[in-house]
Amino acid sequence: MGVVSPVDRDRAPKQDRSRATRQRLLEAAVACLAERGWAGSTVSVVAERAGVSRGAAQHHFPTREDLFTAAVEYVAEERSLALRALFPQGAAGAGHVDRRAVVSALVDLYTGPLFRAALHLWVAASNEEQLRSRVTELEARVGRETHRIAVELLGADESAPGVRETVQGLLDMARGLGLANLLTDDAPRRDRVVTQWAALLEQNLGR
């Protein structure tokens, strides 16, 4: 007790290395899924991209489904953290919530490589039984967490009738804007839509 044995001293850096390897694999998996789609994304391809042996990759993730659902979940969590960090004061107590900025940041969650990777995973899951239940469960979890963050950052009072559905519709709109950005750069149009709907929300959410 209180004495670090040589075994423990060895273990700590080893755990760090293992965590770093896991993280490299997850990031490589998301990039791979976004660029090549499900059909082009295998554990071997990801391991090579991450500079990790195939054996080590399979030690962390025994199956392809394990790797890719974990990857999308990992990045979704990172994005949630980044989103909260962007508005550290949240809406609590703050006199004024900049809803335009919050809506814009929420919509940004659905453009870029993470959304692209998640989209490939959803579409693949719609045709592949072994993926379907896992992705459905993951999607429900990520969706609930995103909703919670949105309510908090917008300073929305969900006890008022309709507010819950207003926020849900906003996140559906964000997802649709992500889809519209898949093939072309839709940023200028997206900015105008965000400005307008942030104004509508402002009227509707009050304060």
Add this chain to the structure above:
Amino acid sequence: MGVVSPVDRDRAPKQDRSRATRQRLLEAAVACLAERGWAGSTVSVVAERAGVSRGAAQHHFPTREDLFTAAVEYVAEERSLALRALFPQGAAGAGHVDRRAVVSALVDLYTGPLFRAALHLWVAASNEEQLRSRVTELEARVGRETHRIAVELLGADESAPGVRETVQGLLDMARGLGLANLLTDDAPRRDRVVTQWAALLEQNLGR
């Protein structure tokens, strides 16, 4: 002049048959894309499903890209016609526009097999150069047409500031709701979101 030659008499039914074959191929292509995704959708598979020889299929559609972009376009046009037929009076002159019903019908365009097929095509196009430009062009055309119909059916006055973006955001939401319906039946939640957003529109579009 005025006399139907034997050749013309033969040609008419032949054109009809050719049109019917084309239509069968297009419908089979959409079903195939929705069920199997791009990777599982080839001209041969579609021809077999449609009960058409591979040669006849290739006579109508020389390449896989021709077949599938034509298929998504064809069904999108059919859906636009059906949508207009649902509200034959439009908003013109009508004292009251049932915006809840219009929003609901617009959202319905993005659930079901057509959206699923279009989604597979978009996702495939994001990774396949030969599809990308065609699907981008198709998507822009279908998007403009859907926007036009939405403005008309909602009785929205686009000369008023923000109205154009309000309608665009609504269609983005509809697309996002389609995506949310990909893996699970999202109908009960969707109904509540549609009700709430229709109410927001009602406040904003006036009349």
